[in-house]
Amino acid sequence: MSLLxxxxxxxxxxxxxxxxxxxxGAEAMQIFTRNPLQWHGRSLSLAEVESFRRSLLGxxxxxxxxxxxxxxxxxxxxxxxxxxxxxxxxxxxxxxxxGIDAVVLHPGSSKGGDRGVAIxxxxxxxxxxxxxxQDSPVTVLLETMAGGGGILGSCVEEIAGVLxxxxxxxxxxxxxxxxxxxxxxxxxxxxxGYGRLVSSIxxxxxxxxxxxxxxxxxxxxxxxxxxxxxxxxxxxxxxxxFGMVVSDERFQDTPCILETPxxxxxxxxxxxxxRKLRGA
Ligand SMILES: [Zn+2]
Ligand SMILES: [Zn+2]
Numbered sequence: 327m328s329l330l331x332x333x334x335x336x337x338x339x340x341x342x343x344x345x346x347x348x349x350x351g352a353e354a355m356q357i358f359t360r361n362p363l364q365w366h367g368r369s370l371s372l373a374e375v376e377s378f379r380r381s382l383l384g385x386x387x388x389x390x391x392x393x394x395x396x397x398x399x400x401x402x403x404x405x406x407x408x409x410x411x412x413x414x415x416x417x418x419x420x421x422x423x424x425g426i427d428a429v430v431l432h433p434g435s436s437k438g439g440d441r442g443v444a445i446x447x448x449x450x451x452x453x454x455x456x457x458x459x460q461d462s463p464v465t466v467l468l469e470t471m472a473g474g475g476g477i478l479g480s481c482v483e484e485i486a487g488v489l490x491x492x493x494x495x496x497x498x499x500x501x502x503x504x505x506x507x508x509x510x511x512x513x514x515x516x517x518x519g520y521g522r523l524v525s526s527i528x529x530x531x532x533x534x535x536x537x538x539x540x541x542x543x544x545x546x547x548x549x550x551x552x553x554x555x556x557x558x559x560x561x562x563x564x565x566x567x568f569g570m571v572v573s574d575e576r577f578q579d580t581p582c583i584l585e586t587p588x589x590x591x592x593x594x595x596x597x598x599x600x601r602k603l604r605g606a
Contacts, residue, residue, distance in 0.1 A: 328539075328572045329354035329389050330600050332584035332593045340374055340424070344381040350593050354389040354581035356430070356538075359420045362395045365409060367416050375423050382425065389581045391467075391501075391538050392421050392429040400451035401434035401444035401478055410434075411451050411458075418459040418466070428465040428537045430501045433479030433488065444478060449491040456497055467501040467537040472509030474551030480510040482523075486530035500531055503540035503553075504567055505585070511549035514567040523567075524576070538581040539571050541600070557586050558596050569603035 331354030334346040340357070347355035360367035382390065394417045398410040417429050436444030452466065468488060473480025479488075482500070489498050502523075504514060513519040527536060543561030546552030559565035572582050586596045 327579075327604060327606065328574070328577050329579060329581045330572065330597060330604065331355045331387070331389070331581055332586075332597065333357070333393070340370075340378040341381040344378065344385050344387060347387055348385045350597055351386075352597065353386060354391070354538075354583060355387055356391040356393055356581075356583045356585075358395075359392050359417065359424065359426070360395065362393065363397065365395070365397055365413065367395070367413070367420070370420060370423055378424050388579075389538075390424075390426045391581055391583060392417065392424075392426050394429050394431045396432065398431065399434040399437075400431075400455075401436060401448040403437075403439075403447075407447055407451055411454050414451075414455040414466070415458050418455065418462055418464045421464040422459070422462040426464065428467050428499065430467045430469050430538065430540075432471060433468050433485065435478060436476030438476050441476065441478070444476065445484070445488065445491075448478060449488055452488070452492060452498070456492070456495060463497070465497050465499050465537055467499045469501040469540065470503050470506050470510070472506040472551050472553040473511075477551075480506075480551075481512075482526050482530050489531060489535070499535040499537040500527075501538050501540055502527065502536055503585075504563065504571070505540065505542045505544045505555055506553050508544050508548050508563050509546055509551055509553045513548060515548075515564055516566060517570065520567045520570040524574070533576050536577065536580060538583055539577070540583055540585050541568055541571065542585040543568075555585055555587060557591055558584070558599050565599075565603070568600065572600050572604040
């Protein structure tokens, strides 16, 4: 079975996130290991690391994913690229300390410059961060994005190209975000559409490279390049692909992380719905 979970706050300490996810009955969770809107990530104290690891061990959470800082742009020009490599290296190191399996990363943006050049920069930045964290087993998951402007990673093929340029490094994978894929134009609203998406993932990157799914509906139209997150089944996507993902045997033990709004039915409501769709 897929592992159902959600993004939880680390307010009050990293171990509090484990408590929150456990109270929700989650089997997986996603956190920020640092403030995602600041460059400087303070280092973790031994006590923090230990209390996180201890609470995780005694919990029903089987998989933890970190989401990296929104400021990182590995495809940016020199100054920003340098800072981004530093930041990603730090994200990987923190995950390793905390025993977190994988870190989700936005592939970045060309900021209106040449897309090919931006992709080359992304590849060499990733290579550098992987090289600097060679002893770490942490996987970097490139997230599929809603696209628009110079946003990279708005289709599975483009992400596959990056993984290929990195020689299919074992520590690289993808995070398939349904809301973003739909915003980028992928029609996932029918069984057939979902089937075509997974076939394309299978063909271009392989099922085993899918480190996690991000689940939320989209208030925006298909192809609008928007990612206006909405409760499952209450946006333009509807319920179909979410049920297909969580009950798809090919994604056995794959974390399916909600990124739905915290208001209204909240995490409780969305998780209850996913459990029903999964059939357990
Ligand atoms: Zn993201
Ligand atoms: Zn996402």
